[in-house]
Amino acid sequence: MAPVSLKKLVKRYGALEVVHGIDLEVKDREFIALVGPSGCGKSTTLRMIAGLEDVSGGTIEIGDNVVNDLPPRARNISMVFQSYALYPHMTVGENMGFSLKIAGRPPEEIKEKVADAAAILDLTHLLERRPSQLSGGQRQRVAMGRAIVRRPDVFLFDEPLSNLDAKLRTQVRTEIKKLHARMQATMIYVTHDQVEAMTLSDRIVIMRDGHIEQVGTPEEVFNRPLTKFVAGFIGSPPMNMDDVTVADGKLVFASGATLPIPPKFRQSLTSGQKLTFGLRPDDFFPAGHGLNSGDAEAVAELELPVSITEPLGNETLVFVGFNGRDWVSRMLNPRPLPSGQSIKMSFDLSQAHLFDLTTGKSLVA
Amino acid sequence: MKLSRLSAPVLLLFPAFLVLAAVVVVPLALSFYSSFTPFRLTKPESLYVFIGLRNYITVISSWDFWVAFGRTVLFLTIALNAEMLLGLGLALLVSKAVRGQRLLRTLMMFPMMFSPVLVGFQFKFLFNDNIGLINNALQSLGLTDQAIPWLINGNLALFSITVAEVWSSTSVFAILILAGLLAMPRDPIEAAHVDGCTPLQTFRYVTWPYLMPFAFIAMTIRSLDVARAYDIVKIMTDGGPAKRTELLWTLVGRTAYGDARMGMANAMAYFAIVLSILFTVYFFRKLAAARQQIGAEW
Numbered sequence: 001m002a003p004v005s006l007k008k009l010v011k012r013y014g015a016l017e018v019v020h021g022i023d024l025e026v027k028d029r030e031f032i033a034l035v036g037p038s039g040c041g042k043s044t045t046l047r048m049i050a051g052l053e054d055v056s057g058g059t060i061e062i063g064d065n066v067v068n069d070l071p072p073r074a075r076n077i078s079m080v081f082q083s084y085a086l087y088p089h090m091t092v093g094e095n096m097g098f099s100l101k102i103a104g105r106p107p108e109e110i111k112e113k114v115a116d117a118a119a120i121l122d123l124t125h126l127l128e129r130r131p132s133q134l135s136g137g138q139r140q141r142v143a144m145g146r147a148i149v150r151r152p153d154v155f156l157f158d159e160p161l162s163n164l165d166a167k168l169r170t171q172v173r174t175e176i177k178k179l180h181a182r183m184q185a186t187m188i189y190v191t192h193d194q195v196e197a198m199t200l201s202d203r204i205v206i207m208r209d210g211h212i213e214q215v216g217t218p219e220e221v222f223n224r225p226l227t228k229f230v231a232g233f234i235g236s237p238p239m240n241m242d243d244v245t246v247a248d249g250k251l252v253f254a255s256g257a258t259l260p261i262p263p264k265f266r267q268s269l270t271s272g273q274k275l276t277f278g279l280r281p282d283d284f285f286p287a288g289h290g291l292n293s294g295d296a297e298a299v300a301e302l303e304l305p306v307s308i309t310e311p312l313g314n315e316t317l318v319f320v321g322f323n324g325r326d327w328v329s330r331m332l333n334p335r336p337l338p339s340g341q342s343i344k345m346s347f348d349l350s351q352a353h354l355f356d357l358t359t360g361k362s363l364v365a
Numbered sequence: 366m367k368l369s370r371l372s373a374p375v376l377l378l379f380p381a382f383l384v385l386a387a388v389v390v391v392p393l394a395l396s397f398y399s400s401f402t403p404f405r406l407t408k409p410e411s412l413y414v415f416i417g418l419r420n421y422i423t424v425i426s427s428w429d430f431w432v433a434f435g436r437t438v439l440f441l442t443i444a445l446n447a448e449m450l451l452g453l454g455l456a457l458l459v460s461k462a463v464r465g466q467r468l469l470r471t472l473m474m475f476p477m478m479f480s481p482v483l484v485g486f487q488f489k490f491l492f493n494d495n496i497g498l499i500n501n502a503l504q505s506l507g508l509t510d511q512a513i514p515w516l517i518n519g520n521l522a523l524f525s526i527t528v529a530e531v532w533s534s535t536s537v538f539a540i541l542i543l544a545g546l547l548a549m550p551r552d553p554i555e556a557a558h559v560d561g562c563t564p565l566q567t568f569r570y571v572t573w574p575y576l577m578p579f580a581f582i583a584m585t586i587r588s589l590d591v592a593r594a595y596d597i598v599k600i601m602t603d604g605g606p607a608k609r610t611e612l613l614w615t616l617v618g619r620t621a622y623g624d625a626r627m628g629m630a631n632a633m634a635y636f637a638i639v640l641s642i643l644f645t646v647y648f649f650r651k652l653a654a655a656r657q658q659i660g661a662e663w
Binding site: 050051052071072073077078079081083084085086087088089098099102103146150 | 550552553555556557558559560561562563566570571574575658659
């Protein structure tokens with residue numbers, strides 16, 4: 001059980017710098033997710049924490065120790081790999097007990113700890129099998145079992161669910177969450193799937209091109225994204241965004257369509273300012289079919305044509321033509337909407353986001 | 366008319382059977398038969414005298430044969446183990462090479478490109494007690510002032526042959542094991558590092574089990590190869606001095622063509638083949654076990 005601290009952490013491959021001096025404090029027993037598109041440096045960062053990649057600059061501390069130059073075995077960490085990385089020539093039980101065997105623990109103790117871990121992960125009946133005889137989900141559970149028998153200070157997960165099918169993914173996700181509650185250990189979890197990051201973690205670190213864009217709780221990064229990138233990355237379906245110009249107390253879109261300036265921004269905007277306007281599908285809905293933020297004054301309404309609909313049962317995603325392209329809207333208590341029909345759409349502007357066009361930074365910090 | 370009554374499959378397979386019979390079945394049967402006769406090349410009519418198992422009994426009770434047999438097994442064991450260790454070392458080193466790995470792999474195969482006869486001549490020269498490079502080097506370095514009789518002392522001669530054999534064939538192991546190393550997934554090794562293994566433990570518990578099938582394939586191929594060693598020995602010592610480097614096949618060759626006792630030589634040869642088969646079966650068993658262990662899907 002230990003905090004992890006990254007200070008000005010840099011990774012270079014030759015002349016190519018892929019992680020640009022990131023700072024991050026992971027608290028003791030915290031579940032933190034590193035999330036971002038592929039190539040953003042999240043896996044590299046995790047592998048540096050594990051000791052599988054050399055650190056090119058800055059420091060990594062686990063507990064009170066700088067671990068930059070320690071080999072992985074001296075860091076008291078466990079890692080779960082995307083490809084499971086089980087030892088094919090060992091049985092499930094041997095796989096799970098391997099680290100204890102290497103540490104020279106007595107066989108009875110190994111047996112007991114493996115049995116405990118197997119019971120937690122429902123692997124008891126598989127202990128004698130070999131990895132090649134297991135399904136993907138079972139293999140991933142064995143990989144987790146191997147990680148937990150050691151009771152490490154820090155658990156590292158490198159996209160552990162990516163090789164599983166959708167149904168298993170949800171199952172194992174729940175198991176990981178339970179595991180965190182039970183183990184009370186620091187966990188760092190890398191994923192490109194923002195849903196995994198949102199559902200699992202205490203805090204999310206959103207990375208892009210080797211920089212950290214934002215660190216915050218799932219609620220913070222969803223409701224108060226600091227940058228346009230974070231706003232677009234978190235949330236499914238993604239936030240609707242388009243460029244606007246401020247003119248005559250209105251937001252003017254490229255097509256000439258206008259919306260009133262959202263109340264919370266009225267004092268701060270100047271005429272001629274160029275911005276990006278963003279509104280989540282939850283805050284843009286067929287009139288009467290959305291969540292009410294309570295600020296009726298902030299709701300603007302426009303007649304817009306339906307282009308297609310995607311019914312999901314409890315809700316329907318409605319794509320409506322606005323500013324020359326399709327904006328996504330989440331329709332609660334859905335009713336059938338024929339394509340081409342014009343309907344009255346509500347823009348809940350109290351929930352709108354505005355980003356600086358050049359820096360991409362959010363206007364309200 | 367009669368031919369056309371045979372069914373198409375039989376007709377189509379007939380040429381293949383004919384060729385196989387001519388080049389494999391007939392010689393095999395003939396040699397097997399002749400091992401039950403006192404056939405000598407100088408007395409063709411002796412091929413028709415049937416003497417039962419007498420050749421085999423002579424072979425079994427011949428001290429020279431068993432010495433050659435034992436020496437072959439010893440030679441095989443030493444050569445294979447040395448090649449295995451050196452090949453493994455070489456493969457591990459080459460797999461670590463960041464640059465020029467392709468070039469190294471090609472270089473590594475050079476010894477395999479030379480005819481064993483030429484290798485024999487080359488090592489005969491290297492080990493020559495008078496003008497050989499090795500004695501020359503040892504003397505120049507001041508390690509000895511004697512001319513070491515590499516190919517004349519009985520024990521040293523077998524050692525010299527082993528060196529030549531190992532030099533020419535270590536790359537078989539190196540290449541097969543390197544193939545295993547390159548095909549091996551990285552993740553289990555990284556998992557082992559995280560699980561607390563030192564580099565040595567990682568090799569012992571993760572890398573080596575994975576490489577074992579490749580090593581056993583090389584062992585199988587090479588055991589057949591070494592068990593029929595003839596050319597290098599023939600060139601370097603011709604079984605001498607005083608039969609101290611006589612191996613199974615040089616003995617067979619000498620009996621067959623030197624003494625012209627073809628029937629006896631064939632009886633020995635069948636013994637030698639049994640030895641080869643035993644080694645192959647042994648290594649294939651090991652291979653199957655190792656493959657099953659790593660859950661290989663090939």
